[in-house]
Structures are given as C-alpha cells and as structure tokens.
Amino acid sequence: MVDLRADSDLRPKPERGRSHPHPVKPVAHRMHSRRVGLLRVALPATALVLLVLLGLWPQLRGNDERFQLGFAKLTPNAVENLSMINARYQGVDKRNNPFAVTADRGVEEDPQNGVVVLDNPKADFVTQGGAGVYIEAKLGTYYQQEQWLDLEGDVNLYHDQGYELHTQRARINLKDSTAEGHDPVTGNGPQGRLNGKGFRILDEGRQIIVTGQAGMSLKGAGRKK
Structure with a gap:
C-alpha cells in the first residue's frame, strides 16, 4: 500500500553538493x-x-x-572659331547716326580682322535724312573694322519711306548708310511695283535706284514705265 500523505516526499530531491543551473537570459x-x-x-x-x-x-x-x-x-587665341548666341553689334556711322547688327548666332571667322559669320542676320540704321532702314537675310558676314555687312539668301530690305526690296545678295555699308546689290531685285514703292537687275541706296540713304533693265508697274495704270 502507498501512503498518500507522504506524496510530497516522493518527488526527486536535488543531490547535495550540486548547484542549480544558471537561468536563461531573455x-x-x-x-x-x-x-x-x-x-x-x-x-x-x-x-x-x-x-x-x-x-x-x-x-x-x-x-x-x-x-x-x-x-x-586659357587665352582667346587658343580657342578657334569663338561663337556667340544672340549676337549683337552696335555702332555709329561717320555722321554719328546709330546702327545695330543682330543675329541668332555669330561665329568669329577671323579674330584679328574682326570678321564674323552670322546666322539670320538683321541690321537697322538711320540715314542722314532721318529715314529708317531695316534689312534681314539668311546668312551674313560682318566686317567690324570696315563696318560692312554682306548678306545672302532671301535678302529683304525695308525703307520707312514706303520702299520694299527683295533680292538674293546685297552689301550694306553701315559707315556711309548706303547699300547695293547686283542680283535681280523685285519690290514695291510708293508709286507701284518695281523690278530690275540690281539696286543702290545712295546719298546717305536719300536715293533708291533700281539698276539694269528696270521696270515699274504704276498704281492705277496698266503699263510699265
């Protein structure tokens, strides 16, 4: 028979002289x-x-x-073909009248002589008589020392006295307020439509002459003069 009153004494007892194991760390x-x-x-x-x-x-x-x-x-002489976006040049003619040359892009072709190649150049100046002249083209070459502007490709010239000329090549002398071209020219004037083999603007902008076999269709008339 088992004595139930002594059930607590049935559990194993730790041996004497042996320590308990260390608790596990969290x-x-x-x-x-x-x-x-x-x-x-x-x-x-x-x-x-x-x-x-x-x-x-x-x-x-x-x-x-x-x-x-x-x-x-780095010096400018070490860089070839200096270019400028939205190039602009300003000056005065021999009678102190202002002029300006602008372009979408300018490339310096000859730094020593100041020769600049222009894309879509535009120029405007005032003649001695006080008239304003505006010129545009596809290409241009600007000679800064001589104040010349050579234009080519769809050259359009507008004079505020009512003249409008169209040609393919022209040279503008900004120092003298003159211009000339030797390619066929067409245009309009106060008296009607005109055409010729070339043109000249002389006398510091006071005269506009159509050269060669020139003709004019007069307003209100059916013949050429």
Whole structure:
C-alpha cells in the first residue's frame, strides 16, 4: 500500500553538493548586448575615417584650385572659331547716326580682322535724312573694322519711306548708310511695283535706284514705265 500523505516526499530531491543551473537570459537582453558590441567597433572606426578626411582636405582643395588656375590661363587665341548666341553689334556711322547688327548666332571667322559669320542676320540704321532702314537675310558676314555687312539668301530690305526690296545678295555699308546689290531685285514703292537687275541706296540713304533693265508697274495704270 502507498501512503498518500507522504506524496510530497516522493518527488526527486536535488543531490547535495550540486548547484542549480544558471537561468536563461531573455532574447531582448541578448540583442541589446549585440548592439552595444557593434557600437563599440563602429564609433572608433567612424572617428578614424573623419580624422583621415580632415587630414586630406587641404590637398583636395589644392587640386581644385590648380584646376581653376589652369582654366584661367586659357587665352582667346587658343580657342578657334569663338561663337556667340544672340549676337549683337552696335555702332555709329561717320555722321554719328546709330546702327545695330543682330543675329541668332555669330561665329568669329577671323579674330584679328574682326570678321564674323552670322546666322539670320538683321541690321537697322538711320540715314542722314532721318529715314529708317531695316534689312534681314539668311546668312551674313560682318566686317567690324570696315563696318560692312554682306548678306545672302532671301535678302529683304525695308525703307520707312514706303520702299520694299527683295533680292538674293546685297552689301550694306553701315559707315556711309548706303547699300547695293547686283542680283535681280523685285519690290514695291510708293508709286507701284518695281523690278530690275540690281539696286543702290545712295546719298546717305536719300536715293533708291533700281539698276539694269528696270521696270515699274504704276498704281492705277496698266503699263510699265
């Protein structure tokens, strides 16, 4: 028979002289210990990198300054065909009347002589008589020293006295406020439509002459004069 009153004495008792096992650490505690270990390694490494960068910083700045100094030593003679977007040139003629030459793009063809090739050039000047002249073309060559402007390709000339001329080539003398062309020309004037083998603007802009076998269709008339 089993004595139920002594059931507590049936459980195994720990042996004398043997200690209890260590309790298991929680997971959160282990992760915290791992972070602390990583920080102990990462922080000194980061400090070392910063010290190295501080030591190299003067050399890096020196390289940048040397690059800028080399770029500043470039002279205009070392660069061929300098170009300018929205080129603009201004001046005055021999009687101190202003003129202006503009273009979508200007490329310096001859730096020593000031020769510039222009895309879509436009020029306007005031004649000695006070009339305004506006000229445009597809291409042009501007001679800055001589103040000449050679135009070609759909040359259109407008004179505020009511004249309008169209040709393919023309030379404008901005210094004298004159112009001329030797290609066929068509246009309109106060008296009617005109055409010829060329044209000239003379007497500092006071006279407009159609040269060659010129003709004019008079307004209100059915014949050419």
